[in-house]
Amino acid sequence: MSAIVSVENVSKTYHLGKTEVPALRGVSLEIHAGEFLAVAGPSGSGKTTLLNLIGCVDTPTAGVVRVDGKDTSVLSERALTDLRLRRIGFIFQSFNLVPVLSVFQNVEFPLLLQGGLTRGERQRRVGELLQAVGLSDHARHRPSELSGGQRQRVAVARALVGRPRLVLADEPTANLDSTTGATIIDLMRDMNERDQTTFLFSTHDQKVMAHAHAVVRIADGQLQARETLQAAS
Amino acid sequence: MLLVDLQIASRNLLQHTRRNLFLAGALAATTALLVLLNGLVDGMKASLMESATTLMTGHVNVGGFYKVTSGTAAPLVTDYRKVLAETRKHVPELDYTTVRVRGYAKAVSEKSSMDLVLGGVEVEHEPGLHRVLQITAGRLDDLAQPGTLLLFEDQARRLEVKVGDVLTLSAPTTRGQSNTADVRVVAVARSVGLMSSFSAFLPAVTLRKLYNLREGNTGAIHLYLKDPSKAPEVAARLRDALAQAGWRVMDADPQPYWMKLFQKIPSEDWTGQKLDMTTWEDEMSFLSWIFSAVRVLSAILVFVLMVIVVVGILNTLAIAIRERTREIGTLRAIGMQRRKVRWLLLLEAGLLGAAGAGAGAVGALAIAALLNRAHIAVPASVEMFLMQQHLHLQTAPGRAFGYAAVLALVTTVASLLPATWAARLKPVTAMHHIG
Known part of the structure; x- marks a missing residue:
C-alpha cells in the first residue's frame, strides 16, 4: 500500500512568552491509504499537534510532512488551503458547524468551495451522505436544533462530501456520551470500509481505540509504538 | 455560491x-x-x-454697457433688434426671448418709500411672467398700458399701496440728475422669493421714457432655453459669434450686470457700446x-x-x-x-x-x-x-x-x-x- 501521509522526524515547538514548549519531538510516521488509525495518548501528549501538522493547518518547526505525496513545507498558503479542500476532511471535537447554515448547507459547503459540480450533482451527493449518516429528515434543521451526536454526524458527512483521501478527526467522541460516541466511530468505520477513505483520529478512550485497525501511541511529544488492533486491545 | x-x-x-x-x-x-x-x-x-429667471434674468442674457464718457456707464444694448436677429441664428436651443429695459429707482408712495430694481417689459411678449406670477390683485395685462407698475405683495405692504394707487419713481441718470415719473399700480403679485423683495415691473416704454432712451435701445435680451443646463455653452458660443459679426464683446466675467455697472465698467478706459453675455448663474453669483x-x-x-x-x-x-x-x-x-x-x-x-x-x-x-x-x-x-x-x-x-x-x-x-x-x-x- 502507498503512504498517503508521511511524517519524517517532525518537531514542533510553541513559544509561550519566553518559554519554549516542545509539542512534538522527532516524530516519524507513515499512514497508508485505506487505514483506520487511532492516535492515542494522554492530554498534552501532542496528538492534536500531530493532526494539525498532517491536516496542513499548522507547520512543523523541523522535519517533513508529506500529504498525498506533497511536501507541505514548500507549498504556498493558497496551495495548502487547496490541498485541505480537495484531499483532507476534518471532524472536530466541538463539531464546528456553521451555525447560520442548515444541515444540508453545512454538508454542501465544501462542494461549493470546490466548485465544478452542478446543483443536481451536489444535491444527490449531499442527499446520499445525509441518508448514510441517518439525517435525511433533518436536512433543513440548523445545528442548534440538533443533539451533539447528530451534529457530529453532520460533521462526518461534511468531512466526507468532498471525497477526500484522508479524514482527520480530533477527539471526535470527546463531547459525546459513550453510546453516541460508539455510533460515530461505527459510522466512520463504515465510511472507511465503504469508500476506502483513510481515517486518522485521536482519542484517549480505550473503547474507541478498539475500533481502529491500528493505534499509534504518543507521549511527551514522541511516538511510543504503533500497535495493531489485537495488540492494542 | x-x-x-x-x-x-x-x-x-x-x-x-x-x-x-x-x-x-x-x-x-x-x-x-x-x-x-x-x-x-x-x-x-x-x-x-x-424667481431669478422670471424676474431678473434669462437663462442667457445678451446685455451690455454704453459709455458716453469713460467714467459713466449705462446698462444698454443699442439697436437691439440687430443683435437679436444675429443671436437667433446661433441659438437653435432657444425656446423664446424677451427684451427688458434695465433700471433702478426709488419708489415713493404717500406713506413710504423703497429702492426698486426695475424691469421694463412688453408684457404681451413675456410668457414667463404669465406662467409664474400669481396675481393677487389687479390684472397683469394692464401692464401693457404706459405709466403703470406691477408690485409684489411684500412691496405693496411696505409702500402701503394697493391697485389704483399712484407712486412716484425717482431714477438717477448717468448725467447726475434724477428723472421722475408717476406710475399707477395695476397689479400686485404673490411674492416669489428673495428676488421679488426688490424687483418690480413697468412697461418698457415707460422705463425708456424715464431714462430718455430711444425706442431701439434696451437693457438686455433675455434668452430662455429648452434646456437651461446649456446656458454656459450658449453664452460662450454667442460671445464668439457676436464678436465675429462685428460687435465689441466683453470677456466672460461671472458677475451680475449691476456689480459691473457700479464697480468695473466705470474704471475701464473705453467709450461706446460693448456687449456682455451672461448666464442666470452669473447674474445670481452674488x-x-x-x-x-x-x-x-x-x-x-x-x-x-x-x-x-x-x-x-x-x-x-x-x-x-x-x-x-x-x-x-x-x-x-x-x-x-x-x-x-x-x-x-x-x-x-x-x-x-x-x-x-x-x-x-x-x-x-x-x-x-x-x-x-x-x-x-x-x-x-x-x-x-x-x-x-x-x-x-x-x-x-x-x-x-x-x-x-x-x-x-x-x-x-x-x-x-x-x-x-x-x-x-x-x-x-x-x-x-x-x-
Whole structure:
C-alpha cells in the first residue's frame, strides 16, 4: 500500500512568552491509504499537534510532512488551503458547524468551495451522505436544533462530501456520551470500509481505540509504538 | 455560491439584531441627512432659478454697457433688434426671448418709500411672467398700458399701496440728475422669493421714457432655453459669434450686470457700446455664498457622522470577528481561501451598509415628500437665506439612492481592514480560539 501521509522526524515547538514548549519531538510516521488509525495518548501528549501538522493547518518547526505525496513545507498558503479542500476532511471535537447554515448547507459547503459540480450533482451527493449518516429528515434543521451526536454526524458527512483521501478527526467522541460516541466511530468505520477513505483520529478512550485497525501511541511529544488492533486491545 | 454567501452574511447580521440595528440606524440617519440637506440646497437653487429667471434674468442674457464718457456707464444694448436677429441664428436651443429695459429707482408712495430694481417689459411678449406670477390683485395685462407698475405683495405692504394707487419713481441718470415719473399700480403679485423683495415691473416704454432712451435701445435680451443646463455653452458660443459679426464683446466675467455697472465698467478706459453675455448663474453669483455655506456645513456634518459610522463599523466587525474566530478557523481549515473569508465579511458589511443607507434614502424621500406637501411657511427671518417662502426640498430618487450607494461603499471599504485581518488568521489559531 502507498503512504498517503508521511511524517519524517517532525518537531514542533510553541513559544509561550519566553518559554519554549516542545509539542512534538522527532516524530516519524507513515499512514497508508485505506487505514483506520487511532492516535492515542494522554492530554498534552501532542496528538492534536500531530493532526494539525498532517491536516496542513499548522507547520512543523523541523522535519517533513508529506500529504498525498506533497511536501507541505514548500507549498504556498493558497496551495495548502487547496490541498485541505480537495484531499483532507476534518471532524472536530466541538463539531464546528456553521451555525447560520442548515444541515444540508453545512454538508454542501465544501462542494461549493470546490466548485465544478452542478446543483443536481451536489444535491444527490449531499442527499446520499445525509441518508448514510441517518439525517435525511433533518436536512433543513440548523445545528442548534440538533443533539451533539447528530451534529457530529453532520460533521462526518461534511468531512466526507468532498471525497477526500484522508479524514482527520480530533477527539471526535470527546463531547459525546459513550453510546453516541460508539455510533460515530461505527459510522466512520463504515465510511472507511465503504469508500476506502483513510481515517486518522485521536482519542484517549480505550473503547474507541478498539475500533481502529491500528493505534499509534504518543507521549511527551514522541511516538511510543504503533500497535495493531489485537495488540492494542 | 453567491446565494449561500448572502445567506451567511444576512443571517450573521440578523443574529446580532440590536447591535446591527443601531449601526444601520446611524447609517440611515447619515444618509437621510445627506439627502435632505442636498434636497434643501437644490430646492433653494430651483426656487432661485425660478424667481431669478422670471424676474431678473434669462437663462442667457445678451446685455451690455454704453459709455458716453469713460467714467459713466449705462446698462444698454443699442439697436437691439440687430443683435437679436444675429443671436437667433446661433441659438437653435432657444425656446423664446424677451427684451427688458434695465433700471433702478426709488419708489415713493404717500406713506413710504423703497429702492426698486426695475424691469421694463412688453408684457404681451413675456410668457414667463404669465406662467409664474400669481396675481393677487389687479390684472397683469394692464401692464401693457404706459405709466403703470406691477408690485409684489411684500412691496405693496411696505409702500402701503394697493391697485389704483399712484407712486412716484425717482431714477438717477448717468448725467447726475434724477428723472421722475408717476406710475399707477395695476397689479400686485404673490411674492416669489428673495428676488421679488426688490424687483418690480413697468412697461418698457415707460422705463425708456424715464431714462430718455430711444425706442431701439434696451437693457438686455433675455434668452430662455429648452434646456437651461446649456446656458454656459450658449453664452460662450454667442460671445464668439457676436464678436465675429462685428460687435465689441466683453470677456466672460461671472458677475451680475449691476456689480459691473457700479464697480468695473466705470474704471475701464473705453467709450461706446460693448456687449456682455451672461448666464442666470452669473447674474445670481452674488448669492452663491449661501449655497457654498450650506454645502460646506452639510459636508462637515456628514463627514463627522461618517467618521462615527466608520468607527462603529470597525468596532462592530472587530467584535463580530472575535466572536466568530473559531468559525472562521473552521472555514479556513475545510478549505476556504483567505480572499473568500475577506469577501464574506465585506459582503456582510456591504449588506449592512446597503440596508441602512437604503432605508435612510427611502426615509429621506418620504420626509421630503411630507414636508413639501405640508407647504410649511418659512419664517421671515430665514426667508432670505433659504430663498423660499415655503419650504421646498428638491429630491430625486436616483440621486438619493446614489448617496446611499456611496455610503454603502464607504461602509464596505471601512470593513476592508478587519476583514483582511480576519482572513489572515491562521486556521489553527482560529480553531482553538476561545471567544
